[in-house]
Amino acid sequence: MSPKQRRGAETVERVLNAALDLHEAGDLSMSALVGDAGVSSGSLYHHFGSFDGMRAALYARCMGELLDSVVEALERSRTARTGVRALVEAYLRFTEERRPAAHFVHASPYAGFLPAHADRIAAAKGPRMARIAAWLAPHVESGEVIGLPDPFTEMLVIGPVAETSRRWLAGDPSIDLAAAARILPDRIWQSVRAVP
Template identity: 35%
Template sequence: MARESRKDSILKAALFCFTEHGVEATTIDMIREASGASIGSLYHHFGNRERIIGALYLEGIRRYGLVLNGAFTTDSTTEQRVRSVVLGYLGWVAENPDWARFLFNSRGQVEAGPLGDELKSINALHVSRMKAVWEEMQTHGDLRTIPAPCIPALITGPAQEIAKAWLAGRLKGALLDYAEPLAEAAWRSVRADDISSGDEGRFRA
């Protein structure tokens, strides 16, 4: 197993501190103490607390973006790919609840911070890639024509709302208990009108 880098150890410690104390209450000294890094090392890698917040956010969206991209680009049917995006998203949140809470709560702060432009560039690249994948999937004829901005809202929007409720403790049980009906709903929302689900015995509208 590869040894954790100093930069990764600082981000891991920052996430722990943000989870334990809240982002606003966490100081640079708290992160330094939790990570075991010297103040010089911390500033060398990040510069200041705001850049740590931004770097942690960007690393989080990179990691769950890999899950979603992998699901969308897998060699399977269109229905399976759409379902895999929902299942992959909920699986990532279930495995990384602290990181998911941080991502939900910190976007505005990162957008307004020193890494805001980098975040915009990453988001634009992600949207461009997903648009290309979606256009390729539409050539199979089993998807309806949908404006590009609506695609993520239809496929992962409901899953995000369930994830937020679960992370806030308003839903009991395992997050993945909700995955199958959400995956079914996502597919029904984007499939062509004359295409049926692979198993019509489930979740009839």
């Protein structure tokens, strides 16, 4: 990497880190970001194309980090049942330990900037989702897990954990992540296991 490329990468990281901090503080705006990151608006446009492009890049980074933690936990598991447990626990642990990143991921689907940047998001998610599908495939082939189209399996496994995380991040006092980690894995497993 050339010195110019390294400076560019450092600028991108500084902007994304500042954007995440500002989002968590409830003040993610162009003027606040330019001030906190110490960059010009021209530099922001140069690196991201637009303010929405920057938000899409931040979403892709945060989603990538979340999926990396889930994939790593899943790939350490030998059975489908322990894999489901590991996935649920990793997702909830990420939510608790990496709250700003989890908050950005769970708040962003309601933002209008994602559809215009679907290619960038797919590039971040695609390889990670492929690893999840590859891990799951032998368990489906063996008859341990019910065979469903990938989006439906994702909804059954990730849906409950994502909604639990979203509510916890929103401050719902009835949501306890430790209780969710105890209760959800077996319930989710029951929804995807093949009944003999």
